[in-house]
Amino acid sequence: MTDAGTPPGPPGALDPASIVRSRAYVSALVLAALLGIPVSAVAYGFLALVSALQTYLFDDLPTSLFSGGPPAWWPVPWLTLCGLLVALTIRYLPGTAGHSPALGFHTGTGPVQGRELPGVALAALTTLGLGAVLGPEAPLIALGGGLAALTVRLARRDAPPMAVTIMASAGSFAAVSTLLGSPLLGAFLIMEAAGIAGATLSLVALPGLLASGIGALVFVGLDHWTGLGTFSLALTTVPQAATPTVASLLWAVPVGILGALLGWGIRWLALSVRPHVHRSRVPVTVGLGLLVGLCATAYQVSTGRGFGQVLFSGQDQLPGLVAHAADYSLGALLLLALFKSVAYGLSLSAFRGGPVFPAMFVGAVLGIAVSGLPGMQLAAAIGTGIGAMCCAMLRLPLTSVLLATLLMGADGLSITPEVVVAVVVSFVLTAVLPTPGPPQPEEPVETTVA
DSSP states (O other): OOOTTSOOOOTTSOOHHHHHHSHHHHHHHHHHHHHHHHHHHHHHHHHHHHHHHHHIIIIIHHHHHOTTOSOTTTHHHHHHHHHHHHHHHHHHSSTTSSOOGGGOOOOOSOOOOGGGHHHHHHHHHHHHHTTOSOBSHHHHHHHHHHHHHHHHHHHOTTOOHHHHHHHHHHHHHHHTTTTTSOHHHHHHHHHHHHTOOHHHHHHHHHHHHHHHHHHHHHHHHHHHHHOSOOOOOOOSSOOOOOOOOHHHHHHHHHHHHHHHHHHHHHHHHHHHHHHHHHHSHHHHHHHHHHHHHHHHHHHHHHHSSOGGGTSSOSTTTHHHHHHTGGGOOHHHHHHHHHHHHHHHHHHHHHSOSBSHHHHHHHHHHHHHHHTTSTTOOHHHHHHHHHHHHHHHHHOOHHHHHHHHHHHTGGGGGGGHHHHHHHHHHHHHHHHHSOOOSSOOOOOOGGGSOO
């Protein structure tokens, strides 16, 4: 950082003020706004297709076949098929069908190439639609960035790399604009994960935020027009928050520790299994799909509750979990956390999707389990659990605080002190713990998300 007495930077240094005033940058803003419309429409259609596939396979079809509802074994064949289809997609289509979620949430390493987009879409659709425990945020970011970059390259083959990068970022912003409940939160997730700062932050953020705002309007418009739903994370019932107390702040410390340890265990499982996946992609991924299905079956058999809480990203199941938190015994919560975490770790190792929503769900389960402690309110417990788990899995402390507090609605500000404490503890402990798992096979650079 410079002060008034510091000499100006080198001639090649970026001058944000000059760039923003330039005609080329104004054109980039207009293009970002225009790209936000089709990219967000594609993202909405992708989410609608995933939702329809999940509803048909796990609700409508078994209900029509079995009078007593879906049997406990129902997820097993579908998750086995999921493993087969995802493995074949990764093996035979160009690229690796996107970024491996076992390596964490990464952006900013270049947009997906156009020829790799079908593999990214197919692997994500199969992963999410057939019940693996991953979220849609990473595939949407990859698809949005890849589509935007492809559009720029088709319109102008000699487009400067910076222009392609800015438009790809804008496409990613638009694709994930309302998925996390707020366009600003989605944009913040991308920027913190990419490590964008300084002059680059200003230049990239403006087109991205513009595309994100346009994307949010498109999502709302398509919701009203189609009636399919918003596909945005939101709690239907929010626990009433109380003023932070010394007790709640102190309890946030062990919650942060538990979140970091549980997150480390999930990552260790994913990273320990991943080398075996690379050595024998198809049979190992099929076997992992089978194990994920068995986790869901075991949960339903042992608790009498539906297997859907163990499967999927947890985005649709989280509101019901929070609304009926009082109906869960401590034993049921521990079993849910166990089976969901194992299924999450196995899914991270071989499938394609994002790590955010399962981390939020497991964190909410952890928070509800500790909410009975003396002086610990339910809202603060859920917020600290979500924040700690998200930080352990994403290693993005600022985004983790926002995810936990904004999810709790108007009362989110009241629990911010507890969430901050839990996130800081989780972040520090995660950094201190040894890197989980053995050395990992490298991902080709060109297959990572924008």
